[in-house]
Amino acid sequence: MKKKTKGLRSLKIILPHILRYKWRYIIGLVSLITVDVLQMFIPLLLKNYIDGLKAGKALQEIYMYPLIIVIISASMITFRIIWRINIIGTSRHVETDLRDTLYSHLLKLDSEYFANVRTGDLMAKLTNDIQAVRMVAGQGILISTDMIVMGSLSIFAMFHLDARLALMILIPLPLISVTIYVGGKIIHRLFNKAQSIFSDMSAKVRENVDGMRVIKAYVQEEAQIKEFQEINDGYYKTNMRLAMISSLIEPIVRILEGGVVALVIVYGGYMVIKSGLSLGSLVAFIGYLLMVIWPMIALGWVINLFQRGAASASRLLEVLDVEPLVKDEENALDVKDIKGKIEIKSLSFSYKRNVRHALFDITLKIEAGSAVAIVGQTGSGKSTLVKLIPRLIEPDRGSIYIDSIDVRDIKLGTLRKFLGYVPQDLFLFSDTLKGNITFGADDAMDREIYDVSKAAGLWRDITSFPEGLKTFVGERGITLSGGQKQRVTLARAILKRPKILILDDIFSSVDADTEKEIIRGIRTLATSEKRTTIIVSHRLTSLTWVDEIFVLDKGKLIEKGNHEELMKRKGLYYKLYQKQALENELKG
Template sequence: MTGIKRTFTYLQKYLLPTAGALLSLLLVNAANLVSPKLLQRLIDDGISDLNMDVVWGVVIALIGVAAVRGIFNFLQGYLGEVTSQGVAYELRNSIFEKLQNLSFSYHDRSHTGKLMTRMTSDVELVRMFLGSGLLHLVSAIFLLIGTIVMLFTLNWKLTLLVMLILPGVGLIFMIFVKKIMPMSRIVQQKLGTLNTILQENLAGMRIVKAFAREGYEIERYGTANIDLLDANISMIKLFTAFFPLVFFMGNIGMVIVIGMGGLLVINGTLTLGELVAFTGYLIYLLMPMFMMGMIGAMLSRAEASAQRLFDVLDAKSEVEDAPDAISLPKVEGRVELRDVRFRYIGAESDVVKDLSFVAEPGETIAILGQTGAGKSSIITLIPRFYDVSDGAVLIDGKDIREVTLDSLRSQIGIVLQETTLFTGTIRENIAYGRPEATLEEVTAVAQAAQAHEFILEQAEGYDTPVGERGVGLSGGQKQRIAIARALLLDPRILIMDDSTSSVDAETEYKIQQALEELQKGRTTFIIAQRISTVRSADKILLLDKGALAAEGTHKELQETSELYMEILETQFAGQED
């Protein structure tokens, strides 16, 4: 139970409500243990002796016990929920913060749907155990011990007979817990798979409909849903086999008590009130056993979920600040890759091989190559989304592994190939990297990115809400907003990964005109898809299978590189200035 034990550390912030819940629980169980003794007195000293004073006294006492039980049951439930909700809050925050700090390589390997399951279902199962299961476990242990003590004080011989059923119940319980644990883990894995399919389908709904694959997606989801159903049914079968066995053992104990207890009452060695009290305590003895079954199932599922949560919390980021990392001062923009080799985790070969080049401050570098040549990999190494396998990336002569990630990335503006907009207004999306930016500053970069005019055409201008993932905006509009977002940082280094691929030639021309002015004093890397970008670049890096095949200006490469001319023919044929 290492996972559950580790979640106890999150209880430290909630010691007061936890202590209150435990105290309330103890008082509830104390009230429960008093009730059978009161019934014994009612029968032996009240009803048998026809003493109404005793009867009324016991009735009043029972009302008091019921009141105490009700009040502290409420407090136990309320304080337990306060504690469990607090722990769930801490867990969600911890996991979300961890996910923010994990490197790209972790997210490359992880399915979004499965991470969503951990943030929701797994956290909820842990919360339910801490808020209900743990208290019931403590309650069951306290009630079991207290009941055994009370049984021995009433009649130790009859109690020893009843104890004969406990080893059998314990064996059944151990088998149950041993089997339910792996089943719980399988159920959560199946749920994660189902959520992954759901997340992928919702994110790619336009593609599904465009290719008329609704039937296939329904079948795929249905298959995963059946797997989850079968896993749940297997767990239900175990439950339905366990509880009848426990009830059967409990009934055997009750038969022993009624048979032998009745004989003792007839022989005069046990009073009727003591027999009634004994049967009452026997119910309290069996109750924890039934509770243990439910708690065992809850504990097993919570443990499986806790382990999955700590799998995320224990994950190591391949890219993180060095212990002695310093803040990168304001850069001039000189970028150097020195003998760089890079391979994605799990890949069989390098995607970048012995690559070296220098980009001087203010230069515009166009990166060209066939698909899979390593273009996008290079630009992800500069902001240190990934660490190089060998060699070094230097900015102004400083190895980027020696500086903090925040100080590095805050000086690099990035427009990725896949444009992502967040829920909020257009203004908030542009100011994502600088939330404190004024409207004038936001407007200025929007104008530079040729976005100002279409933004003013929106219903509420810059305060127009952006739909989920930018629904309602064209691809070109989203990319212009993304460009404005990068420019607002006023970065010394600008990276544009196919950032004008979704705009028409006229819009791209306008953007290029604005960027030519904005690129002055900035080192700009562009993965180019248009001939105009290539021609205006100060330097072109031509990649072939991860290696640098040639570098130079457009004119120089036309004269010296057959591969360059081949790429011009295949990728840029038919394009006009």
């Protein structure tokens, strides 16, 4: 992992996206500056008009001033539309690009990363944090430029009209910036707290929806409602405090603003009477004062906006700076085809949380087109071993070869294209049966869907549903049984026409008849398509037909051979098989 970037430096995250749309930003900023410059002429025109009236000039001599103000106002509207489209509008493009970047990066990360982060935190980053960064790319750039240009021009104009009056009001004006800054700091802290509670709430809702059956089975509805209410109540209280602080800041600023204007009116009026300051100059000065108050308000606000954006950018970098543990090596090969021969040499693997190796010094060979089984007691390392073949995880040492090529020398996309993998932890998308079966193979024909559904022992279930393949399975396939989910994921894997098919405990939730149907379909397709098939299962009685069986125990390969050979040795496989056969006999 890269070193964590803190502070405003974290906002470098948006720089590439801003540069991508640099010409839109340039057009927008030029239009914004044009509006600010044009705005500077309006108080001067009012000054000339008022002084002209006071001097008794004829209307035909001064009528052009109101006309010029109308023309300037119309021009300002035009340029204001241009900068809104090119700055605020473009910030939405930056937001979209940044969200795409973050989501794309998430899909490249390893499954181990997602085991250590909460879904609610990731959702908050993809929504609220990206929105806070977008505010910097839009409002932040806009207000910063407007504040500098308008503030500088207004102060210059005020000193040009009357330096004494200008010096007097520059003393209390910074109080407005300080008020905004202090209030903004409190708002920023409360915002972060609300953000954290929102993440907790999102994670809670997601967890409860996924575990709804368990909650109902253990009659925990009231307990879960109470826990959610506590989180929701904390979110409500934090947002109420946030709203209260926000509502207090504006009146305080308005009081300070009104006080400064009143001071100018009183002292300026005195100067009009006693010191020769023209009435038109006083009106123009008040106009510029109102213009300079905005930069004073904006200064404190924009500082907090950048701080909030920087904090959110830091949280985004916590994800973007994570390097995938599994990635393409330099000069990785784009293999066009494989036969399916697998060799594993001196392979060891351990999970970081465990001291003991999950796998230790595994060496084995699987011939192309053969069907093999990997068996052993719970925790022996079976699932870990098959995860290493598609490089879902990386070994500590040792190598895996496919057709004599190290899998690390094959591009990940290419390697996984040739593999079909059905994991233990099944996952179905909130889609139809057809959408789940054809995931990754959208162009599959109806005949192909029928064939793989038949091979997976699923077709009878499909025809029993009123909507057939159009049946909506619900989130994570909640409307289906465990066995149906397994068969849908099996059909999905077979539809890829993989050269290597890996099945991890796919018989655990099916009955004996369905199991036989699935085995018959797998054997038929494996033979006809010359596919290498690897089956991980606890049901040893279902594996007597495979070409070779590998027996793992405590992460080590202790036996290998076909069913008859292993039974003759009377080792661990023999004991496990006999135990299961006896259990089946007692059940039957």
